[in-house]
Amino acid sequence: MRIPISALIGLTLTGMFLFVAIFAQWLAPYAVGDSSGAQWEGMSATHWLGTDTIGRDILSRLIFGAQITIFVALASSILSFSLGAFLGFTAAVQGGWIDQGLSRLVDLVMAVPSLIIALVVLTIMSPNLIVLILIMGLLDSTRVFRLSRAVAADIAVMDYVEAARLRGEKGTWVIFREILPNALSPLVAEFGLRFIFAVLFISTLSFLGLGIQPPLTDWGGMLQENKIGITQGKSAALLPAFAILSLAISVNLVADWILTRTSSLKGGRGG
Amino acid sequence: MADDTLLAMKGLVIEATSYPPGEPPKNVTLVHGVDLTLKRGKVLGLIGESGAGKSTIGLSAMSFGRGGVRLTGGTIHLNGREIRLADAKALRSLRGREVTYVSQSAIASFNPAKQIMEQVIETSLSHGLMQKPEAEARARALFRKLGLPNPDTIGSRYPHQVSGGQLQRCMTAMALCPKPDLVIFDEPTTALDVTTQIDVLAAIKEAIRDTQVAALYITHDLAVVAQVADEIMVLRHGRMVELGETGQIITAPREDYTKALVSVRGIEHQEKPPSAPILQVQNVTARYRGTNFDVLKNISVELPPGQTLAVVGESGSGKSTLARAITGLLPPTSGRMVFNGRTLSPNLAGRTKDDLREIQMIYQMADTAMNPRQTVGTIIGRPLEFYFGLKGAERDRRVQDLLDHIEMGKGFADRYPAELSGGQKQRVCIARALAANPKLIICDEVTSALDPLVADGILKLLLNLQAEANVAYLFITHDLATVRAISDKIAVMFKGAVVRYGQKSDVLEPPFDDYTDLLLSSVPEMEVGWLEKVIAHRKMESAGN
Incomplete structure (x- = not known):
């Protein structure tokens, strides 16, 4: 199997980000809250990427930020997929009032912008990690629901699903053994995209001060802390922005590759 | 080359790229050196199972290969010109003018958003063969010849407003409208009901006879092709098995494979006596x-x-x-x-x-x-x-x-x-x-x-x-x-x-009710001239009309 160069770049970068996130404790030269230098220090041997608004090492904070950002985004994506896909499949298979009820509920949630719902909920509740993951996962699951329901509705009318029903199979067999294996490829590609949106979402929340709270840090939070530096020509705010950008692009490249690979399995041209 | 030869293929080789799941793409040969000659005004039936290469050969008569299919060897002469290697411009003037095509599914081939008439005369106009009034008059004449109801107004309908059998005849009219030399019929009646198939088959046969057009008639049903073709070519795995006059193929096939095709449905089953139902x-x-x-x-x-x-x-x-x-x-x-x-x-x-x-x-x-x-x-x-x-x-x-x-x-x-x-x-x-x-x-x-x-x-x-x-x-x-x-x-x-x-x-x-009679008499039989007999015998209009 030949992997196209764009996918190779995506895989390498994504792998690097994951490696850094997992081994942050060992890789980071300084502790996350350690004011080891002066304010707005430039790049040097002691502080490779310089220091931030209160003299903390930016590289170390980027590394710890990667851990938090990726962890929260991954956890909420997993939550949104488990919930959204299960409910979407159920709606497609059961039909009737279950489908109607779930679909209208999802319409209702999607009618209000996610950010506004998140802001309201997070102002009322204390924004700890669990609440963040839950709110992001729940909001995103509506989009996964839409996709899984559409994919499953196509599969649910196939003769082999009817054959399973005529055999007397329960809903769980139909969902997990007949539909899920055939719906997996579009869902895996979608997972990559939703993960990116989760990264952007948590960064946005943190930038607005409602996401990750100190002493923990993430990229959106770093952007917020250092944004004043931009006016003074300091690069400190640009570095986390660049990290968000490159993570989004690399995951996107992988997702694209998975999508073309799986669609070529269905008879399209290999590429 | 004799004057009345319309189409001559020599050593035609056709290849394609296949994409087997989980494996690298590979080249497969679909047609291994087939020779074919068609004279003006004659009908050649191409018959074989799926994968025999009959449609692929048929389409190559207009130097066309479906997605991924390449005509890689041999020569194709149409009207004395080599067309296998012809450039796009030459092909554009050839297709829809000298050679036209009737596909299996008319419903999938018509644009549902346009009226039938507009689509039937489209090629004649785009090739500059006729002015619009002339083309429309010809289309109406063809509708009448093909036995379509309301031939003067059916053209203003949309494809979904006519039945499947009627639409298939509209497509035949579309193919015949630019007065081509050759029409490729690719399983034109396969998707139709058996009683409707007769109508379409009879209409096509009459239209071919009246317009003196030559045709390649592609089908997997030997009994059907026996009704319209002058000659039949039997194909298998991209190679010719047998070529002969229709009568000879039906009554005295030489090759074992043709014999098997002719004697298909030879199963005899003794009816069991009535008993208590389950x-x-x-x-x-x-x-x-x-x-x-x-x-x-x-x-x-x-x-x-x-x-x-x-x-x-x-x-x-x-x-x-x-x-x-x-x-x-x-x-x-x-x-x-x-x-x-x-x-x-x-x-x-x-x-x-x-x-x-x-x-x-x-x-x-x-x-x-x-x-x-x-x-x-x-x-x-x-x-x-x-x-x-x-x-x-x-x-x-x-x-x-x-x-x-x-x-x-x-x-x-x-x-x-x-x-x-x-x-x-x-x-x-x-x-x-x-x-x-x-x-x-x-x-x-x-x-x-x-x-x-x-x-x-x-x-x-x-x-x-x-x-x-x-x-x-x-x-x-x-x-x-x-x-x-x-x-x-x-x-x-x-x-x-x-x-x-x-x-x-x-x-x-017998005696049958009218519908059963229609149904029973509509099953094509391996017999030359059966079509005329059954049309004469019919008492009831088919449901599709």
Whole structure:
């Protein structure tokens, strides 16, 4: 199997980000809250990427930020997929009032912008990690629901699903053994995209001060802390922005590759 | 080259790139050096099973290959010019002017957003052959010649407003409108009902005769091509098997493969005597939810154990709906169904596991009837596990047992459906049904999607299995040759009602009602001149007109 160069770049970068996130404790030269230098220090041997608004090492904070950002985004994506896909499949298979009820509920949630719902909920509740993951996962699951329901509705009318029903199979067999294996490829590609949106979402929340709270840090939070530096020509705010950008692009490249690979399995041209 | 030679192919080689799942793309040769000559005004029939290369050769007559198909060798001369290597501009002026094409599915070929007339005259106008009024007049004349109702106004309709058979004739008019030298007919009647097929076939034949156009007529049905072709070329695996005059191919085929094609449907089946039924359908009436139209009207049929009830009729007659009612997918609005002495619950949810197990179903499209992500072992093994609780080695042994029964042998249990041929797929579906140890199997058009020789094998297998396991079949089909081959009882359906029902010998014995007569007389026979006879004999308009 030949992997196209764009996918190779995506895989390498994504792998690097994951490696850094997992081994942050060992890789980071300084502790996350350690004011080891002066304010707005430039790049040097002691502080490779310089220091931030209160003299903390930016590289170390980027590394710890990667851990938090990726962890929260991954956890909420997993939550949104488990919930959204299960409910979407159920709606497609059961039909009737279950489908109607779930679909209208999802319409209702999607009618209000996610950010506004998140802001309201997070102002009322204390924004700890669990609440963040839950709110992001729940909001995103509506989009996964839409996709899984559409994919499953196509599969649910196939003769082999009817054959399973005529055999007397329960809903769980139909969902997990007949539909899920055939719906997996579009869902895996979608997972990559939703993960990116989760990264952007948590960064946005943190930038607005409602996401990750100190002493923990993430990229959106770093952007917020250092944004004043931009006016003074300091690069400190640009570095986390660049990290968000490159993570989004690399995951996107992988997702694209998975999508073309799986669609070529269905008879399209290999590429 | 003689003057009256229109098309001459020499050593034609056609290749394509295939993309087998999970493997790198590879080149396959579809046509291995075929020679073909067609004189002006003559009709050559190309016949063969799917994959024989007949459509590929047909399209190469306008130097065209479908996606990924390349014409890599040999020469194609049309009107004395070599066209295989012709440039795009030359091809553009050739296609739709000298050569036109009639495809299998008219419904898929017409643009649903445009009126028929606009599409029929489009090529004539774009090639600058005629002015609009002239082209429209010619189209109307062709509509009349092709026997379309209201030839003067039908052109202003949209494709969905006419029937399938009529649309197929509109497409023939489209192909004939620019006065081409050659028309390629690619299975033009295959998708039509048997009674409609006759109309279209007769219309095409007359139009070919009147316009003196030459034609390549592609089909898998030897009896059909025998009605229109002057010569027949038999193809197999991209090679020519036999070429001859139509009469010679039908009556005195030389090659074994042609002989097999001619004698297909040679199955003889002795009708079993009437006995006490295992399935009774009593006054069943049904309609789909949200409609106010009965798709089944007061149906009563009975089926004894170990026998076959054939349900015949055209598309839309309610045959498959009857199957849905019996399986519980469509609960009847009135009437009842008794199976093996117990009344069946009208809907699926109310049926016991034994009810479900004892009534199995086999579908028309084996492709979609099997989960592409399950192995043959899982597909056949699941009913064993589900109904009988078989597990592990015991289950695997029984799966192999069933595979032996359907004459497939070892090494298939680990394969996926994509790795099987069409006939093998249908066999696996039969094994899945048998695994439940059923008393009744509903066969919904199980052989319609298969090539004649493969279909024959499936029918023989079904008959053998019936003799062995004493299972009853409710056999839904539109193909009367199949009905003759396997049934004990027959129910003829028309517009949701059973119009004729009884033992096979009674149903197929005159006097007939008008519909049964129409249906029976419409089955093409391997006989030159049969088409004219049957048209003269008809008493009733086909449903498609």
